[in-house]
Amino acid sequence: MAPEKKAVDAVTEGVKKVAIAGGKKEKKKGGAAGDAPQRPLELQPAPEFLQRRIELFDRLKKKYDEEIAKKPRERITITMPDGSIREGTSWETTPGEIAKGISNSLYKRTVVARLDGDPNKLWDLDRPLEANCKLELLSFEDEQGQMVFWHSSAHILGEACERRFGCSLCIGPPIESGFYYEMALPDGGAVHESDWKPIETLVGSIVKEKQKFERLELSKEDLLEMFNYNKYKQHIIKDKIPDGTYTTVYRNGPLIDLCRGPHVPDTGRIEAFSILKNSASYFLGSQENDSLQRLYGISFPDKKRMAEHKKFLEEAAKRDHRKIGQDQELFFFHPLSPGSAFWLPHGSRIYNTLQSYIREQYWKRGYEEVHTPNMYNADLWRQSGHWDYYQDDMFVVDVDKTKFALKPMNCPGHCLMFGHRERSHRELPIRYADFGVLHRNEASGALSGLTRVRRFQQDDAHIFCREDQIKTEMDGLFDFLQEMYGLLGFTFKLNLSTRPEKYLGEIETWNRAEAMLKESLDEWKVRTGGVWELNEGDGAFYGPKIDVKVFDSLRREWQVATFQLDFMNPQSFNLEYVVGEAPVAKKDQDPKPAAAPKPKVEEAPAADKADGEKTDGEKPQEKAKEVAYSREKNMRPVTAGCARPVMIHRAMAGSIERFTAILCEHFGGKWPFWLSPRQIIVIPVGKGFFDYAEEVRSIFHKQRMFVDVDTSGNTLQKKIRSAQLAQYNFIFVVGDEEMRGRQVNVRYRDDTSTQDRGKPVPLDEAIEKLVTLRDEKGMYNPFPAAAKKA
């Protein structure tokens, strides 16, 4: 579960909240009386549609209850998770009664029931069971329970908003962390930050009232009548509900909402509730549609958990990489190139150190670094399949009246490189690594700090190997992963996604490949005690893959590395290697039309998800209609005496941009010494020691360390304080004693016991220890004795 990350985004956006009303930016601090309309807590009288909706509900509910009363009452058995069996009556016994029968505290803890272990069969606690079933009682701790809890909270938020604004509600889903409700205020009005408190007050009274959530099934006609005042609900009903069918509405207090449910039994369950932010949106996410208002909230079954969560959000906001990036002058963005970071000198230090580290790993692990073009003729993208399915995400340019596109990934270029000359089985595996600059045309609304950008570089590599080498290559990747993430202090978990229903290639190839992946994963598990899970049938149609999720120091989950096996690109690019020792007869360079076996699937290759950070649904992806170039025509069968290599797409960090953002938040801006853009600052205690301070700087500079001198006119205390705020790893204070003894007085950022002036360290010793600390990428205090007074 990783609800926290989203919450962070939510709260940080909340901090610098912009409520957009009709395209105009609201002035800062929503409470400013200037443009926020003065409103009573709630509309008096209440909006007219509330009463009409209730009358219709009551009438239909009576009819519905009569029907339920006619249902046959039969003995049913209810099997509990521990195997025990309880007796009940169909259309009478509810999960809530069973919970209460066990204990009242169990009932209070239970949010919703799940029947027959089926995640799609969640059941309201007071909804009668209809037949024999297995019954699970889910609490807030259960992920599905949590979603139901937040979903129910959204209804409460909706009720408060209707009562305060008389608005037309649209949708109110639970999200990764909390929920929102989207609505249209009368006359295109906007929600202001000054509305948050009153809404929380209304929610407080709704919770106190313990309004029951009542379920009612309605026909499409009745639904259209019930929501005739609300054009958004009308649209949803017409669009989503087939004619002649029934669906449900739920009522709590005056709110009646179109909803499949289920919910908590009553509003009293939502003990702690907070609004986190508001923003503007478009109905159904399309700019063509009406502009709407969204209110985001979070809720918990008790106040303690809310307090913990708020503390977590505060900590996360402090660590926000956009804030640290600004405070530490690492990078910035400019409207003249949205989504492309300007890496300032200190940020570039981190960027380069990360790349150097990865290059060291490449050296050790037999990767070869290559450089490939940034721009390719559209024919390359046609051959790789990107042109048909990824064109909208690429920047297309005209060159000599021909369409070219900036590369969104390196894979096709590496395929050209592999196919550049004949390959022998003895050359394999070939591991091409490429830090090439990539561009993806992300929607401007989706851009966010370094985590969603248009220009980035990856620690991208493609391994071309024989099928029998997959296992060894995977072993190598896990070892790489373990070393790199271990160094950075991440824990991680792996997910294997296997063959989907529609797949490309031979089933035997898939089986052998998946067996090797599993074997390698199992061995890694034994070796390290790590965790891996199986996502059966969830692989891409062109190959199985392993996803890596890391947990940072706040236990937030991030998707970073992916290892994707690919049986398709080698085919699209006619890649092959000579199996035996004898050279193979010269191959026919002209593609033979339609000679290649047709892929078993109708879909063509999706964008390379191995390299993808693209999430779906950000913008409409129209598929290119006209295909001037036929991939199939260009594909050839394997030459006799040759075999196809398997391609493995792999990245450890993913994009360096995004990875830097993750590291920034993981370390909270306190970079470890080897990665730090500010390693040492020398502070002379007075003017007389400026020259010595400068000499010390120059000595450490020669050791290729990032070292500064503070020659400002500030007091010593102030200089130390600002050096600490700037997160220098070491502060060297130099005065008379140090100068005469050719020493430095060391304060280490991460060890408070060295913050007082201690025993000076000889320069030679300081150099030696810091060089070792850096080269070992250590996280320890190299001067533990320095704190002790002489």
Ligand SMILES: [Zn+2]
């Ligand atoms: Zn609902």
Ligand SMILES: [Zn+2]
């Ligand atoms: Zn790739």
